[in-house]
Amino acid sequence: MTSVRAAVIWNPAKTTREDLEDPLLRVFTADEIAWFDTTVEDPGQGVAARALETSPEVVIVAGGDGTVRAVAEHLADVRADVDLGIVPFGTGNLLARNLDVPLRRTVDAVERAASGQARPIDxxxxxxxxxxxxxxxxxxxxxxxxxxxxxxxxxxxxxxxxxxxxxxxxxxxxxxxxxxxxxxxxxxxxxxxxxxxxxxxxxxxxxxxxxxxxxxxxxxxxxxxxxxxxxxxxxxxxxxxxxxxxxxxxxxxxxxxxxxxxxxxxxxxxxxxxxxxxxxxxxxxxxxxxxxxxxxxxxxxxxxxxxxxxxxx
The missing domain is CATH 2.60.200.40 (Tumour Suppressor Smad4)
Known part of the structure; x- marks a missing residue:
């Protein structure tokens, strides 16, 4: 599979691809993005595995705490050598809050995911x-x-x-x-x-x-x-x-x-x-x-x- 800069995993129950495209296309070109949507049957673990096949520089998760957790679970399990970005759309957005990820403006969260300094977390x-x-x-x-x-x-x-x-x-x-x-x-x-x-x-x-x-x-x-x-x-x-x-x-x-x-x-x-x-x-x-x-x-x-x-x- 062709390498991309950003593999975007989004939860259709929380946001739409259309709402994400505009802020993402401000920082990436269309051919630099690979899109992956979650389902009830696959809340993120399997999707994350497919996303890694694109050899992205960053995996961007757009969804709530459950989606972030599911994607993080797979990345940690396989010890993936990739950065993770978060675009919060959930009720709590707890990891995003604790890491000072922008909560109210999608464009700000996308910009952080695209170019922010990565920090290791447990x-x-x-x-x-x-x-x-x-x-x-x-x-x-x-x-x-x-x-x-x-x-x-x-x-x-x-x-x-x-x-x-x-x-x-x-x-x-x-x-x-x-x-x-x-x-x-x-x-x-x-x-x-x-x-x-x-x-x-x-x-x-x-x-x-x-x-x-x-x-x-x-x-x-x-x-x-x-x-x-x-x-x-x-x-x-x-x-x-x-x-x-x-x-x-x-x-x-x-x-x-x-x-x-x-x-x-x-x-x-x-x-x-x-x-x-x-x-x-x-x-x-x-x-x-x-x-x-x-x-x-x-x-x-x-x-x-x-x-x-x-x-x-």
């Missing part, structure tokens, strides 16, 4: 255990169970298409009700397994969410480590304290104070940690999410990190 891998067997997936933002996963599961898709990420707020109350405390076994790196109790465990490569909210304020997508957050608040007063810790101590207040990474915002109900490998064994199935998508109910999972797995412009 990719996380998770082996998720379901009652039907084990599945292996990559992630570039975060995974876990609890409030975040339940909020995704409870969100109305039609409302999400109209209100964007604010639709998640509408589902928060139902997510809180579904996020009961659970005792589970947590093994960090080569340490012994220890008994923990909590309703939410998030493990991330990135930490920033919509609205400038940071769940994992110390997470760096290129540091070779995973950051994790365990929440165990139960009842109104502990929850108010948890929200203060997450919104102020770990978020806005920390930015204002310019606190360094060594300052801990942990409480009895909020625990942060860092690892390269994490193993979780659950007593019963829990709703599980990968990069903002519900993937089923997990009975356990093992997480590892692939350092510098991608080069993202």
């Amino acid at each position: 990719v996380g891998w998770v082996d998720v255990e379901f009652t039907t067997g084990t599945e292996r997936h990559a992630f570039v933002v975060m995974i876990g169970f609890g409030i975040d996963a339940n909020m995704i599961a409870e969100t109305d898709e039609s409302l999400k298409s109209k209100a964007g990420w604010l639709a998640y707020v509408e589902s928060l109350g139902r997510a809180l009700q579904a996020s009961d405390l659970v005792s589970f076994t947590l093994t960090v790196d080569d340490g012994p397994g220890r008994d923990e109790s909590g309703h939410t465990l998030l493990i991330g490569n990135c930490g920033s969410l919509q609205g400038g909210f940071s769940l994992l304020p110390d997470a760096d997508p290129g540091d070779g480590d995973l950051d994790y957050l365990l929440l165990s608040a139960e009842g109104l007063t502990p929850w108010l304290g948890t929200l203060k810790t997450m919104l102020w101590d770990s978020g806005l207040g920390r930015m204002i104070r310019r606190s360094d990474a060594s300052e801990s915002a942990d409480t009895d109900d909020v625990t942060h940690g860092r690892a390269r490998r994490i193993r979780v064994s659950l007593p019963s199935p829990r709703v599980f999410e990968i990069d903002g998508e519900e993937v089923g109910e997990a009975t356990g999972f093992t997480v590892s990190i692939q350092p510098a797995a991608l080069r993202v412009r």
Whole structure:
């Protein structure tokens, strides 16, 4: 297959080729672009394999977090020697937010993808255990169970298409009700397994969410480590304290104070940690999410990190 400068992978559920052509043709000629659209059956992994056959300088992904994750999964799996560019069209666009990719103007994101300086970022891998067997997936933002996963599961898709990420707020109350405390076994790196109790465990490569909210304020997508957050608040007063810790101590207040990474915002109900490998064994199935998508109910999972797995412009 003829070599091209840019292999463009686009999700027809999020954008159209016509909307992409104008900004792309400002920086590439028509014969420098190869086009590949995703499908329900192939959300990005197989498409990425075909895109690599064109020997592109850059693979440009136009879509949401799910499309970015699927393409990144294949590129990391085969250790592709190619840059990745992101043109965000999703609800969350979480990796794009964490890498300061322009979100509101397609032309700016395309220009960044075409000529921006590439930086290495890590990719996380998770082996998720379901009652039907084990599945292996990559992630570039975060995974876990609890409030975040339940909020995704409870969100109305039609409302999400109209209100964007604010639709998640509408589902928060139902997510809180579904996020009961659970005792589970947590093994960090080569340490012994220890008994923990909590309703939410998030493990991330990135930490920033919509609205400038940071769940994992110390997470760096290129540091070779995973950051994790365990929440165990139960009842109104502990929850108010948890929200203060997450919104102020770990978020806005920390930015204002310019606190360094060594300052801990942990409480009895909020625990942060860092690892390269994490193993979780659950007593019963829990709703599980990968990069903002519900993937089923997990009975356990093992997480590892692939350092510098991608080069993202």
